[in-house]
Amino acid sequence: MSDINIRKEGKIGRITLTRPKALNALSYDMCLQIERALDDWRDDDTVAMILIDAEGERAFCAGGDIQEMYDTGTAGDFGYGRNFWRGEYRMNAKLFEFPKPVASLMQGFTMGGGVGVGCHGSHRVVCESSQVAMPETGIGLVPDVGGSLILSRAPGRVGEYLGSTGGRIGAADAIYAGFADYFVPQEDWAALTAKLIETGDWTAIDRAAKPAPAGELEALRDQIDAHFAGETLRDILNSLQNDEGDFAAKALKSLNRVSPLSAACTIEMIHRLRGNDDIRRALEMEFRFTFRAMETGDFLEGIRAQIIDKDRNPNWKHGGPDAVTAMEVAKMLMPLGADSLTFEEEKA
Numbered sequence: 001m002s003d004i005n006i007r008k009e010g011k012i013g014r015i016t017l018t019r020p021k022a023l024n025a026l027s028y029d030m031c032l033q034i035e036r037a038l039d040d041w042r043d044d045d046t047v048a049m050i051l052i053d054a055e056g057e058r059a060f061c062a063g064g065d066i067q068e069m070y071d072t073g074t075a076g077d078f079g080y081g082r083n084f085w086r087g088e089y090r091m092n093a094k095l096f097e098f099p100k101p102v103a104s105l106m107q108g109f110t111m112g113g114g115v116g117v118g119c120h121g122s123h124r125v126v127c128e129s130s131q132v133a134m135p136e137t138g139i140g141l142v143p144d145v146g147g148s149l150i151l152s153r154a155p156g157r158v159g160e161y162l163g164s165t166g167g168r169i170g171a172a173d174a175i176y177a178g179f180a181d182y183f184v185p186q187e188d189w190a191a192l193t194a195k196l197i198e199t200g201d202w203t204a205i206d207r208a209a210k211p212a213p214a215g216e217l218e219a220l221r222d223q224i225d226a227h228f229a230g231e232t233l234r235d236i237l238n239s240l241q242n243d244e245g246d247f248a249a250k251a252l253k254s255l256n257r258v259s260p261l262s263a264a265c266t267i268e269m270i271h272r273l274r275g276n277d278d279i280r281r282a283l284e285m286e287f288r289f290t291f292r293a294m295e296t297g298d299f300l301e302g303i304r305a306q307i308i309d310k311d312r313n314p315n316w317k318h319g320g321p322d323a324v325t326a327m328e329v330a331k332m333l334m335p336l337g338a339d340s341l342t343f344e345e346e347k348a
Contacts, residue, residue, distance in 0.1 A: 011200025020056025048200030049101040060106040061114025116145025126171040127186040135166035137258035140298030149282035152273035157228035165254035172215030183212035260318040287341035
C-alpha cells in the first residue's frame with residue numbers, strides 16, 4: 001500500500017496522504033513525490049489547481065516520520081536527517097511559490113511537517129476537528145518547514161507565543177494566526193471536492209466557507225502581547241513570572257517543559273523574520289538550526305523522551321529557559337557556509 005496517492009482528477013491535480021494509521025506522518029519519499037508532482041503540474045495546462053487532502057479522521061498530517069532520523073543520529077550519522085530536511089524544505093518552498101491555486105483540507109491534527117504541506121497554499125481549509133500546532137520546541141527543534149514565516153506574520157506577539165510554547169489551536173484560531181483561510185464543515189468536504197474536480201473553480205471554496213466556531217487567541221491578545229514582546233526568552237520569562245494570573249501560569253508551565261535552547265532560538269528567528277515574506281529566507285534560517293540540532297542541540301534527547309521511551313522527562317542541555325545565553329542562540333543560527341540550504345535538487 002502506497003503512503004501517498006498522486007493523480008490528476010478532472011480539472012485538478014490531487015495529492016492524498018494515505019497513512020492514516022501513522023497519522024499520515026510524512027516520510028522523505030513522500031516529500032520527494034510531492035515535489036515531483038509540483039514540478040509536473042506547474043506548467044500543465046490541464047491542471048487548473050491542486051487539492052491536498054488525507055485519509056482518516058484523526059489527522060491530516062501529524063508531522064514528519066522521524067524514527068530513522070533518530071536511529072541514524074544516535075549512531076552518529078547526521079547526514080540522513082540533514083538530507084531529509086533539505087528535501088522537505090525544497091518541497092515546502094515549491095508549494096509556497098506554486099503559481100496556481102493550492103487548496104488543502106486539514107482535518108484532525110496538522111502539526112510540524114503537516115503544516116509544511118497544508119499551510120503554504122492559497123486556500124487552506126479547516127473544520128470542526130482541526131488542531132494545528134508547531135510543537136517542535138518540545139522535541140528540541142524549532143518551528144520549521146516554513147512555519148517560522150507563518151508565525152512571524154501572526155498578529156501581535158501570537159507567533160512568539162505559539163512558536164515557543166508549541167500550543168495546539170482549533171479552527172478559528174488557526175485562521176486568526178494565519179495557518180488557515182477558511183472554515184468549511186467536514187460534512188461538506190465531499191461535495192466541495194467533487195465540485196473542484198469537475199470545474200477546477202477554486203472560488204467554490206469561498207462559497208462553501210462558513211463562520212468558524214469561536215476561538216480563544218483573540219481574547220488573549222492583550223496578555224500575549226504584553227508578556228511575549230520581550231527581546232529574548234529571558235525577557236518573556238521575567239514578564240510572566242511577575243504575573244500571578246492563569247494565562248501567565250500556563251505559559252510558564254509550557255516554557256518550562258520545552259527545550260530552553262529551542263524556545264530561545266524560536267523567539268530570535270521570529271524577530272529576524274518579521275516583516276519578511278520570503279519563504280526561502282525562513283527555510284534557510286530554520287536549516288541553520290536543524291543542521292546543528294542533532295549534534296549540538298536537544299533534538300535526539302527530545303525524540304527519546306517524547307517518542308522512543310515516552311518517559312516525557314527530557315534531560316535538556318540547559319537547566320531552565322533562563323539559562324540560555326545570547327551567544328548560544330547566535331551560534332545555533334550562524335550561517336552554514338558551504339553547508340547552507342540551497343533549493344536545487346541533490347545530484348545522485
